[in-house]
Each structure stands twice: as C-alpha cells, then as structure tokens.
Amino acid sequence: MTDSLFGSRISGGNTAYERVGSDFYPTPPEATEALMDYLALPSGTTIWEPACGEGHMSEVFIGRGYPTVSSDINDTGYGQPGIDFLDCDIRESDWIITNPPFALAESFIARCNEIGKPFALLLKSQFWHARRRFDLFETHKPSAILPLTWRPDFLFKQRGGGSPLMDCIWCVWDGSGETIYQPLRRPGKGR
Numbered sequence: 001m002t003d004s005l006f007g008s009r010i011s012g013g014n015t016a017y018e019r020v021g022s023d024f025y026p027t028p029p030e031a032t033e034a035l036m037d038y039l040a041l042p043s044g045t046t047i048w049e050p051a052c053g054e055g056h057m058s059e060v061f062i063g064r065g066y067p068t069v070s071s072d073i074n075d076t077g078y079g080q081p082g083i084d085f086l087d088c089d090i091r092e093s094d095w096i097i098t099n100p101p102f103a104l105a106e107s108f109i110a111r112c113n114e115i116g117k118p119f120a121l122l123l124k125s126q127f128w129h130a131r132r133r134f135d136l137f138e139t140h141k142p143s144a145i146l147p148l149t150w151r152p153d154f155l156f157k158q159r160g161g162g163s164p165l166m167d168c169i170w171c172v173w174d175g176s177g178e179t180i181y182q183p184l185r186r187p188g189k190g191r
C-alpha cells in the first residue's frame with residue numbers, strides 16, 4: 001500500500017481499503033506524554049484507559065506513577081479483555097483517558113459524560129468540522145482543545161516510524177469554564 005493510502009486509511013478517508021479491525025491504531029507515546037504534561041494531574045490520580053489496545057497509553061500513565069485500570073473490548077494481550085466501554089460496569093477512577101476507535105468517538109464522549117468523571121480523548125483534528133457535531137459541541141463543550149503540533153505516526157509499530165500521518169487534537173472535559181485552545185509542543189523536541 002502506498003503512503004498516501006496508509007494516511008487516508010487511518011484518517012478515515014474514502015479508500016477501497018477497510019480500516020483495521022476495531023480501529024486498532026496504537027498511539028505513539030509522545031502524544032500521551034504531551035497531554036500528561038499539560039494536565040499535570042496530582043500524584044495518586046487514578047486513570048481508566050477503557051480502549052487500551054496493547055497498552056501504549058496506559059504504559060505512559062503507569063510510567064508517571066498513576067494507578068491505571070486498562071480494559072478493551074478485544075483480547076489484545078493487555079489489560080482486561082471483553083469490556084465494552086459503551087455497556088459495562090463503571091471502573092473506579094478519577095479520570096478516563098483514551099484514544100477511542102474513531103467510528104465510536106461520539107459514543108465514547110456520550111458514555112464518558114454519562115459516567116461523569118473528567119475525561120480526555122484523542123481525536124482527529126477535523127472532528128468538530130462537522131455540522132452533525134455542532135449540537136454535541138454545544139451540549140458537551142470541551143474545557144480544552146489541544147492540537148498536537150506534529151503528526152503522530154499511528155503505524156509506528158508496523159513501519160518502524162517515519163511518515164507523519166494524521167493531525168490530532170486532545171479534547172478534555174473536566175467541568176471547568178470556557179473552552180481553552182492551546183497547541184501542545186512535541187515532548188522532547190525543544191522550543
């Protein structure tokens with residue numbers, strides 16, 4: 001497959017190719033590191049990663065000392081398998097943080113709101129550029145929209161790193177005031 005098809009494929013573009021099963025795209029650690037630098041959560045904050053895949057985000061939380069619960073609908077060999085985030089018992093946690101399957105992003109937002117804990121989701125940059133999401137934005141306004149100022153390579157596992165592929169934003173809902181818009185630097189890349 002050509003690079004452009006890879007890029008289109010993971011960003012949800014219209015190609016003849018199917019997206020991988022359950023939208024399993026592991027998040028390169030620096031994307032999670034950037035969010036955690038921004039959030040600066042107090043030590044002891046517990047985090048639920050409810051679509052943990054192979055644990056690429058969970059391992060960043062754990063590496064920073066946060067008690068972390070990891071689950072996934074699939075058996076990925078990491079965390080607790082067979083847990084459909086949209087229809088499961090709620091795990092005890094202070095925060096929910098994940099990179100949801102893109103096709104279910106809106107359902108994940110609704111479910112997180114229903115649970116009522118602060119949460120952060122990694123989304124495509126264009127996520128809010130859709131008329132049908134206008135009401136969602138109005139009713140569940142994020143407290144922060146945090147564009148990544150680089151393009152994470154979600155195929156870094158298969159391809160050993162390389163081509164930047166997708167513009168992303170972190171969206172945070174923590175119940176605080178007006179929506180902050182704050183681009184994030186790539187950790188470790190200097191100023």
Ligand SMILES: C[S@@+](CC[C@H](N)C(=O)[O-])C[C@H]1O[C@@H](n2cnc3c(N)ncnc32)[C@H](O)[C@@H]1O
Nearest residue numbers: 022024025026027051052053056073084085099
């Ligand atoms: C884009 S991958 C992200 C994996 C991991 N969060 C990461 O960032 O590396 C999406 C994950 O969501 C899982 N998933 C899909 N539907 C789900 C659901 N309804 N409940 C829980 N996990 C789900 C998939 O199995 C997959 O591991």
